[in-house]
Amino acid sequence: MAEEPRDELPTNLPRLSLHVPEPKFRPGDAVDFTAVDIPPAGAARRPDTAALAADFPDLAYTLVRVLDDDHQAVGPWNPRLSPDVLRRILRNMVRLRAFDDRMFRAQRQGKTSFYMKALGEEAVAVAAAHALDYEDMCFPSYRQQGLLIVRDWPLVDMMNQIYSNTADRLQGKQLPIMYSAREAGFFSISGNLTTQYPQAVGWAMASAAKGDTRIAAVWCGEGSTAEGDFHNACTFAAVYRAPVVMNVVNNQWAISSFSGFAGAESTTFAARAVGYGIAGLRVDGNDALAVYAATQWAAERARTNQGPTLIEHFTYRAEGHSTSDDPSQYRSAGEPTAWPLGDPICRLKDHLVTIGEWDEERHAAQDKECAEEVRAAQKAAEANGILGHGLHQPLDSLFDGVFEEMPWHLREQRAQMMAEEAASGRPWARK
Ligand SMILES: Cc1ncc(C[n+]2csc(CCOP(=O)(O)OP(=O)(O)O)c2C)c(N)n1
């Protein structure tokens, strides 16, 4: 119970008050992002990967940027990728956007209950997946479907999971979009925010304890850094110098709470690293080349036993949080277009065009090809059923897959459920 206010207060002391963060713009407000500090591309230094974390705390407070306003790749972080690799990164971002677009619409058509887009943040997962080794273990949040897309996981399999249909390998036991693909080094997504952080650090520690060569990479949103799990993971990673790349995707929003509620008014998210003695980088998350370079640098540190790196990807969530969200209720509609770091796909496309390795016609044709690839995958997935067309899995499979050997009380519950269903006459009980 709250304590009653005191009757008598000292007259010689100021009254205490709390600071409650408030976002700059609310629905209907004109948006002006000029206060967002954007250092020029190429300005941040690039320390040697063997440098001590304490030697470059400044990199946690700036922005590593490679693509400049003239679409050139500049500065010490330029990863100098071949045009072929640049085109592959671009294509995978386009594939991801096409996938998101199609599945978002599928939810609106009632074919699934839930979907989450990565609109505007495509570079974060896609460029990182290109910079990591296929063998490295990824611990994603729900917004890194780009990892699976780059690792060429079948789109049909992802859709089967979204539809919880007969071909869903997870048998409808996970919320749509909470994929799990061990063969692609993609750890099961958890709806409980930030559990993947200590799991990733633990996996990385195990890899090192076994004398293996594989590293881990993990992602969470900026809002999720407020979870205790984030901080426990940072402590373990710092103490044991775990071979892990820790990514914080600062897309400014955590459903309807803005980044200020996770601490963004006082400092950067990359600055969390400084307090733990971890290497920290703050990166332009809409610059695929900067994301690639930072990930490659952090991965090299991890591979050479220099320990963990925390990378803040400064970006913007251009869409609602999920299909269950309506951002027009809490933020200005002008924000996504006013975001000063632009669109990651356009920026990489403009770079390729500028260096003479791409053109608008090829880009338009690629858009069509990727949309067609996704459409064909959707058709194949829907042949296995969509959510809402009744049960796709045998009812008694509900209890499978938790324990190696089912305990007696679950066997009893299963038998009771089946008996009740048989008595109800509902069709699936007879399966
Ligand atoms: C432990 C826990 N708390 C709250 C939620 C509800 N929830 C789901 S997503 C979300 C916002 C997370 O925001 P952020 O970490 O910034 O990631 P983003 O969605 O922006 O990618 C919240 C509060 C949850 N799933 N788990």
Ligand SMILES: [Mg+2]
């Ligand atoms: Mg967020």
